[in-house]
Amino acid sequence: MKKSFVFITILSLLFSLIGCSNDSAPLTGSIKVSVNDSASRTITSAVSPKAVKYMVEGTAPDGSPVSFELSESTPSWTNAEAAPGNWSFTATAYNADGKAIGDGSSSATVVPGQSTSASIEVHEYSGMGRITVNLTGITSDRDSYTSTIYKMTAGNMTVVASGEFDTTGIVSFTLPNGFYALVLSCDNASINMPAAEAVRIMKDDNLSVSYSFCDQSGVEVVISNGIKPCPEMSVTLSRESIHVGEEVTATVSITPGTYKYVWYVNHVMIESVNENSANITFADEGVYKITCIAYDAETGVVWSQVATVNVIIPLMNTVSFYSGNRLIETRECPSSSTQSFPSIELGNGFTLKGWKAEGSDTLILDDSFSLPYSETEYKYYAYIDTELLTIVDTGAVYGTYYLENNSRITEIFIPDSIRGKEVTSIGYRAFNSLLSLTGITIPDSVTSIGEYAFGGCSNLASINIPDAVTSIGRHAFHGCYNLASINIPDAVTSIGDGAFQDCSSLTSIIIPDSVTSIGGWAFDGCSSLISINIPNFVTSIGYATFDDCSSLTSITIPASVTSIGEWAFADCSSLTSITIPASVTSIRQGAFYGCSSLTSINIKQNQQTTSLTGAPWGAPSSTEVNWQGEL
Incomplete structure (x- = not known):
């Protein structure tokens, strides 16, 4: 206690x-x-x-x-x-x-x-209390009913009181305060008796427990004075429905303490079990009550709890597995069982993504499935990569709704054609936020990567962009935190706003001379980027293009650039110096804000640069602005 x-x-x-x-x-x-x-x-x-x-x-x-x-x-x-x-x-x-x-x-x-x-x-307070056991509905004196009181003594359950019912159906016991177990038994084994009950008696207590028969088919238990199982104890079963001859494991969860356990199936004690779990096999079908009584060996406190298992005779099912129209395997499986899917060889670079039951649109991504309790023939069909993709008339490929928020997809293979149509572009948000995606194969037929195509694919570490791609859309790789390297082919002419924003693992990138336009925020938050080249045909560096590239130590601005936008190099805290070519006629507010290590801004002078005002454009006041050359 x-x-x-x-x-x-x-x-x-x-x-x-x-x-x-x-x-x-x-x-x-x-x-x-x-x-x-x-x-x-x-x-x-x-x-x-x-x-x-x-x-x-x-x-x-x-x-x-x-x-x-x-x-x-x-x-x-x-x-x-x-x-x-x-x-x-x-x-x-x-x-x-x-x-x-x-x-x-x-x-x-x-x-x-x-x-x-x-x-x-x-x-x-120590003292005596009284417990009265009432048994009603006895119609025959041929059966003998006994009420027995057990108590934990020296780590073992011992009988402290026992009384046999007569036709009056009343047995009373006066006992010291403490915790006890109450068991009702009958010498007629065909009568289904109730499970054991845990009771507590206080000084001056007057506890009443009532049992009554229900249509002679069993015993109904009605307990007054609030007797109930402990809310801190539960019995769970490994399976609530099993087949005849199968084993079920019953496990008790209970408030920490020093316990011994006694297990019952209906009212029959399992003599060999004194652990917090019991493995039980049933030879006959039916509904069985599994009861655990827990005894605290130090205080004598008693808890009890019950779980119910349904034991059934199994039905047999025929289960067939297909890849397209090809039969892979047929099995005879018992109902209410868990089955594993077969392994299949698809070839041609395709990957098995899951299974679908005949007549269902639900994609099963697990390696196993459960059969219900029925006598039915089942068919399952393999589901491969191309069925995760769809294509529109423009040739843009998209992920189907099976891909939405799918945390199991790690790799995707895109073929050069789907259902007879050539794949030419990766569509808007086609593979956005596939958090487990680590690799993707893009066919050589693709010429453009759409907006947010791979945005939020936080585990994507590398990607090969085909040589025919000419444009990378807005935020195409935004939030690909693990993307450490990427190739930009020579055919690319434009990099959209935020295309590589927050690619914080990207250390270097080579931009080909074919690129003429780099959008705002294109490399914002690329905190591991050490160096980058700007192609000779780019005319402007947009709003916050290299904002928060905190590891960037150097950058070369080509003579083709005429303007540098607001916050273009803001928070590039490792940048120590920068040279502005004579072609630049506009540097917007805050272009070098937060560049705490910037010591010098070197500006090549000519007639055009006389319009530059606002130096040092957000850089520390200690930054030297050097006007080089003569007008």
Whole structure:
């Protein structure tokens, strides 16, 4: 049995001695009384063991009385000027009905300037309680019914009381307070008896347990006074429905403690099991109750809980597996069983992505499936890469709805044609946010990569862009955090806004001279990018194009560039110097904001550069702006 504790902590008031002489030592201390009620129970009875308040009576060192009440809402009592000397306290615990159920006492000595603690341990009152067992509906005196009371003694369950029912159907027991197990049995094995019950008896308790027959086919249990299973204990089964001859594992979960266990199937004890789990095989079909009674070996506390298993005679099913129209395998499988899918060879670079049952659009991504309890023939069809893709009249490929939020897809193979149509582009958001995607094969027929095509594919580490691609759309690879390298083919002429934004693992990239346009935010947040070349035909560096490229140490701006946009190189904290060609006629606000290591901006002068104003364009005030050459 768990105990209720009232902790009385005596804390002497600690005075600061800094600047005080010895003759100014404190003359009083501080005493604090607090409650920590850890009482709990598994089954209620006529006398509730839950303490809701504590009446504390005490005596001060001068003999004067002290009294106060503690509860959950008033958990502590403090005297900040407690007189030195011995304090004594007695606490009485009361339940919600106002009945005293336990007490305890302690004392402590308050010493000025020191901290002292003590505690009161409240014990349950010892005494006798009564339990009455009622059995109604007995129609024959040919059967003998017995009620037996068990108690944990020295780590073993022993019989402490037993009584046989006559036609009056009443047996009573007077027992000391504590935890017990109640078992009803009959000498007629054909009568289905109820499972064992755990009960608790308090001092002055009057507990009543009633059993009644239901149409002579079993026993119905009705328990008064709130007897119920412990909410902190449960019994789970490995399977709730099994076949005859199969094994089920019953496992108990319970509040930590030192326990021994007894398992029952219906009312029959499994003698060989004394563990927190039991493996049980059933020879006949039917519905069985599996009961576990747990005994705390130290306190004698008893818990119980029940789980139900349905034992059935299996039906057989024919299961066939196909790849297209090709039969791969046929099996005879029992109903209510779990089956694994067969492995198949597809060839041509295709990958098996899952299975679909005949007549269902649901894609099964697991390696196994469960058959229901029915006698039916089942067919499953292999589902491969190309069925994850769709194509429109323009030749753009898209992922089907099977790909949406699919965390199992790691690789995708795109063929050069789908259902007879050539694949020429990767469509808008075609493979967006496939979080587990690590690789993708793009055919040589593709000429463009659309907006957000691979955005949010955070595990994509590398990708090969075909030589025929001419444009990379807005945010095409935005948020591909693990993308460490990428090739941009010579045919590409434009890189869209945010195309490689937040590709934080990208260390270097070579942009071919064919590129004439780089959009805003194109490399924003590429924090691992060390160097980058800007092609000779690019005319402008857009808004925040290289913002937050914190590892970028150098960059060359070609003579074709005429304008540098707002925040173009903002927060490039490793950039130490930059040279602006004479072709640049416009540098917008904040272009070098946050470039904390930038020491010099070198500007090639000619007639055009005389229009440049606003230096140093957000760079630190210590940055030197050097105008090189003569007008």
